[in-house]
Amino acid sequence: MKYILIIGDGMADNPVPELDGRTPLEAADKPHIDALASQALLGSVLTVPRQLPPGSDTAILSIFGCDPTRYYTGRSPLEAAGSGVSLQPGDVSYRCNMVALSDGDGPFEDKTILSHSAGSIDGETAIALITWLFDDPEFAAAAAGLHVRVSPQPSFRHIAVQAGGDAQGMAAEPPHNILGRRIGDYAMHGNTNAEALWQLMALANRRLEHHPLNDARRAAGKLPANGIWFWAEGTAVALPNFVQTYGHSGSVISAVPLVHGIGALTGLKMVHVEGATGETETNCEGKVQAALDALRGGDDFVCVHLEGPDEASHNGNLAEKLLCIHYLDSRIVGPLTAALEAEGTDFRMLILSDHKTLMSTRTHDGDPVPFLIYDSTHPTPNGRRYTEADGLKGPYVAAGTQLMGLLFGEPV
Numbered sequence: 001m002k003y004i005l006i007i008g009d010g011m012a013d014n015p016v017p018e019l020d021g022r023t024p025l026e027a028a029d030k031p032h033i034d035a036l037a038s039q040a041l042l043g044s045v046l047t048v049p050r051q052l053p054p055g056s057d058t059a060i061l062s063i064f065g066c067d068p069t070r071y072y073t074g075r076s077p078l079e080a081a082g083s084g085v086s087l088q089p090g091d092v093s094y095r096c097n098m099v100a101l102s103d104g105d106g107p108f109e110d111k112t113i114l115s116h117s118a119g120s121i122d123g124e125t126a127i128a129l130i131t132w133l134f135d136d137p138e139f140a141a142a143a144a145g146l147h148v149r150v151s152p153q154p155s156f157r158h159i160a161v162q163a164g165g166d167a168q169g170m171a172a173e174p175p176h177n178i179l180g181r182r183i184g185d186y187a188m189h190g191n192t193n194a195e196a197l198w199q200l201m202a203l204a205n206r207r208l209e210h211h212p213l214n215d216a217r218r219a220a221g222k223l224p225a226n227g228i229w230f231w232a233e234g235t236a237v238a239l240p241n242f243v244q245t246y247g248h249s250g251s252v253i254s255a256v257p258l259v260h261g262i263g264a265l266t267g268l269k270m271v272h273v274e275g276a277t278g279e280t281e282t283n284c285e286g287k288v289q290a291a292l293d294a295l296r297g298g299d300d301f302v303c304v305h306l307e308g309p310d311e312a313s314h315n316g317n318l319a320e321k322l323l324c325i326h327y328l329d330s331r332i333v334g335p336l337t338a339a340l341e342a343e344g345t346d347f348r349m350l351i352l353s354d355h356k357t358l359m360s361t362r363t364h365d366g367d368p369v370p371f372l373i374y375d376s377t378h379p380t381p382n383g384r385r386y387t388e389a390d391g392l393k394g395p396y397v398a399a400g401t402q403l404m405g406l407l408f409g410e411p412v
């Protein structure tokens with residue numbers, strides 16, 4: 001028996017007026033998923049405990065059997081693990097975005113964030129600028145004084161690690177939430193360490209503002225990467241070992257460091273697929289091949305994560321959300337199940353949205369989401385589809401941490 005977890009990030013939603021009151025899952029073209037749902041255990045699950053913020057960090061921790069009320073210390077340590085950055089006890093890690101701040105030499109506090117990704121800066125320039133910054137004598141001295149080092153990543157998403165950092169009471173705003181607003185009103189705060197890091201961000205802006213690469217970006221009509229922004233702070237975390245808990249080993253296939261990191265911290269393998277972008281157009285076929293390779297190579301569990309529906313929802317793009325759901329169906333679930341059936345492999349497949357991402361608010365929501373568990377050896381007809389409403393008719397699973405046990409449990 002092989003076990004497969006498919007996560008369509010943020011695909012669950014509420015009824016949308018443009019779809020005549022249907023949800024994207026109700027309106028999307030997804031015959032393969034619906035065919036599985038009609039013969040599966042179909043229900044609803046609360047992936048994120050009510051007292052925690054809904055997001056892929058808290059939700060996917062819970063799906064992998066790690067109670068987020070106990071193991072969630074922040075987003076960054078999970079991403080660090082997915083990026084190969086290992087944290088020592090006492091380390092605090094942060095997401096260190098490269099951002100585009102409004103130009104000029106005026107007070108740092110009065111600036112605004114023009115882009116939380118420095119205009120989707122390319123990896124090569126992002127690495128060049130962050131490396132230069134942390135080598136710059138004035139900045140390097142200030143960073144060293146706070147025991148902050150950086151792990152450059154090939155995108156706007158660098159990771160900073162602070163040895164012995166104090167994150168107690170610290171509050172940091174995600175930069176994508178405050179676009180266009182005066183940053184001084186959203187300064188990192190809560191303790192003296194936060195205030196010191198805010199000053200470090202101000203110094204970074206002064207040093208990067210007139211860097212030749214930024215002058216070149218402006219001349220080319222691009223946004224500068226003239227700032228860094230620390231957020232998503234968290235302390236090193238040890239997660240329960242997946243193999244010890246469930247008795248199954250396996251792989252995690254995703255474009256997103258967060259999902260890889262959760263997998264890696266539970267002892268699963270990270271599989272990187274070339275051309276997997278986390279956007280609508282991604283290498284679905286490569287993910288299917290990687291999943292089949294992992295299963296044929298001896299894994300008995302594999303997770304395939306698709307980020308696209310969540311991004312489309314954050315972008316407020318309904319057509320893309322429907323397309324991403326269709327791709328999950330026609331380019332991942334359809335071919336994967338067909339290949340397993342063709343080679344006579346028995347399998348159980350858990351499909352779910354980790355959390356709702358609402359078209360109406362363009363952000364996450366903490367309501368229960370529908371899930372299905374299909375067992376190729378025990379199809380159980382129920383006449384339902386994979387939708388929010390049909391999920392609510394089924395069993396209600398009060399904690400996401402129970403899902404993996406259901407996937408590995410007795411035939412449904």
Ligand SMILES: [Zn+2]
Nearest residue numbers: 010310357364
């Ligand atoms: Zn999201």
